[in-house]
Amino acid sequence: MRNNILHPGAGELNYEIRSVVEFANSLQRLGIEITWENIGDPLAKGEKLPSWIKQYVSEEALQEDLSYAYSPTKGLESARQYLSKTRSLETGNNLSKENILFFNGLGDAISKVYTWLHPNSRVMGPSPAYPTHSSIEGAHARSHHLTYDLDPYNNWLPDMEDVRNKVKYTPNITGLLIINPDNPTGMVYPLETLKEFVAIAKEYNLFLLADEIYCNLAYYPEEFVSLAALAYDIPLMIMRGLSKELPWPGSRCGWVEFYNTDKDHNYKEYAKSIEEAKMNEVCSTTLPQAVLPKILSDSRYKNHLKDRTEKYIKRSEVAFNTFKNSQYFEVVRPKGAFYLSVTFKEVFINNPPHIEPANKQAAELLEKELSKDLEMNLDKKFCLELLASTGICTVPLSSGFNSHVQGFRMTLLEEDDEKFEKTLKTINSI
Numbered sequence: 001m002r003n004n005i006l007h008p009g010a011g012e013l014n015y016e017i018r019s020v021v022e023f024a025n026s027l028q029r030l031g032i033e034i035t036w037e038n039i040g041d042p043l044a045k046g047e048k049l050p051s052w053i054k055q056y057v058s059e060e061a062l063q064e065d066l067s068y069a070y071s072p073t074k075g076l077e078s079a080r081q082y083l084s085k086t087r088s089l090e091t092g093n094n095l096s097k098e099n100i101l102f103f104n105g106l107g108d109a110i111s112k113v114y115t116w117l118h119p120n121s122r123v124m125g126p127s128p129a130y131p132t133h134s135s136i137e138g139a140h141a142r143s144h145h146l147t148y149d150l151d152p153y154n155n156w157l158p159d160m161e162d163v164r165n166k167v168k169y170t171p172n173i174t175g176l177l178i179i180n181p182d183n184p185t186g187m188v189y190p191l192e193t194l195k196e197f198v199a200i201a202k203e204y205n206l207f208l209l210a211d212e213i214y215c216n217l218a219y220y221p222e223e224f225v226s227l228a229a230l231a232y233d234i235p236l237m238i239m240r241g242l243s244k245e246l247p248w249p250g251s252r253c254g255w256v257e258f259y260n261t262d263k264d265h266n267y268k269e270y271a272k273s274i275e276e277a278k279m280n281e282v283c284s285t286t287l288p289q290a291v292l293p294k295i296l297s298d299s300r301y302k303n304h305l306k307d308r309t310e311k312y313i314k315r316s317e318v319a320f321n322t323f324k325n326s327q328y329f330e331v332v333r334p335k336g337a338f339y340l341s342v343t344f345k346e347v348f349i350n351n352p353p354h355i356e357p358a359n360k361q362a363a364e365l366l367e368k369e370l371s372k373d374l375e376m377n378l379d380k381k382f383c384l385e386l387l388a389s390t391g392i393c394t395v396p397l398s399s400g401f402n403s404h405v406q407g408f409r410m411t412l413l414e415e416d417d418e419k420f421e422k423t424l425k426t427i428n429s430i
């Protein structure tokens with residue numbers, strides 16, 4: 001190549017949730033049954049979309065020619081009008097429809113928000129963290145993502161003194177990210193912690209970014225507070241989407257709510273630049289926006305969410321009870337979303353058990369996979385060994401979620417109760 005064509009931030013891009021699939025597929029070709037615990041897609045794990053939701057799509061939107069047309073760059077007027085009204089009422093923080101911008105899923109939003117941030121301005125996020133945030137923020141700065149630690153010995157809550165100190169001594173930090181409810185830990189930020197974030201942002205003149213894609217999957221809705229209800233006078237972006245709460249991940253429909261844009265000129269220009277970036281792409285997918293107001297305002301929607309969270313609560317209890325006396329593993333009961341982060345006890349770290357591959361060919365594939373990275377973290381090695389032995393496909397916390405704590409993430413999505421319990425027991429009997 002005449003000149004180097006590799007972006008200087010390319011090394012930061014990593015999405016282990018899907019990159020493990022190739023290895024799993026090669027094991028599957030050997031006849032090993034794979035239990036997919038890596039991807040947060042409820043439908044792929046057997047959950048059914050209620051027929052009344054499908055009806056809105058098939059009987060109304062699909063018959064409408066304009067569903068097949070481009071939409072305005074910001075998104076359909078009707079969808080933004082609906083969100084502007086409901087969100088303003090919910091949070092008491094006025095959200096104009098002009099300050100809502102639709103994306104092709106939050107993946108698209110996350111990518112644009114960091115890509116169009118000044119390269120010297122950094123956003124500090126949680127560790128562990130959903131990797132799209134950490135990878136793309138790191139890539140934008142051509143450096144590792146900056147993090148504050150979530151503490152598994154304190155219900156995965158952040159140490160706010162640590163957050164404050166990192167902000168104080170790292171002048172490039174210009175924004176703080178929270179994911180609430182959190183992926184991968186299932187933690188829901190308590191009110192006091194959220195207030196602390198707002199206080200730090202005010203003191204150091206930062207913007208706040210809250211990924212609230214799981215907000216309607218908080219197990220105890222009274223425990224969840226949107227950051228928009230607490231931050232009235234500082235730059236704030238809230239990210240929402242249809243992928244998890246409907247669930248309709250294939251809709252690729254997410255949006256960003258820009259709050260308090262009149263409070264800071266630089267922030268207003270930044271928000272505008274993100275809209276311009278979207279405009280260069282024209283718009284996001286029209287059809288899901290066309291049905292959004294009807295689905296979210298339907299009287300059956302609340303019950304649909306309640307049924308699902310009750311299911312996840314039950315599964316989180318089963319998982320907690322399976323691991324509570326475990327020799328090697330520890331878990332914290334999740335309070336939202338549909339994931340379980342399992343961490344390693346000291347005894348595992350100091351003396352990891354031997355995990356026998358399913359057969360000779362699986363052993364050969366595993367050896368080849370392990371040889372790709374001779375400095376591989378213990379948790380990644382464990383996930384590959386678990387996969388080659390049992391077919392259970394999980395994601396390591398360290399490399400998969402940019403985590404300071406070693407362990408793995410599985411989901412609470414398995415619809416077959418017996419299979420779910422068997423998966424937990426198989427892991428626990430390693």
Ligand SMILES: Cc1ncc(COP(=O)(O)O)c(C=O)c1O
Pocket residue numbers: 040104105106107108130179183211213241242243249252253254
């Ligand atoms: C915290 C978080 N944010 C964003 C996303 C991306 O969602 P989307 O399907 O809208 O791209 C995910 C997907 O798992 C997620 O867990």
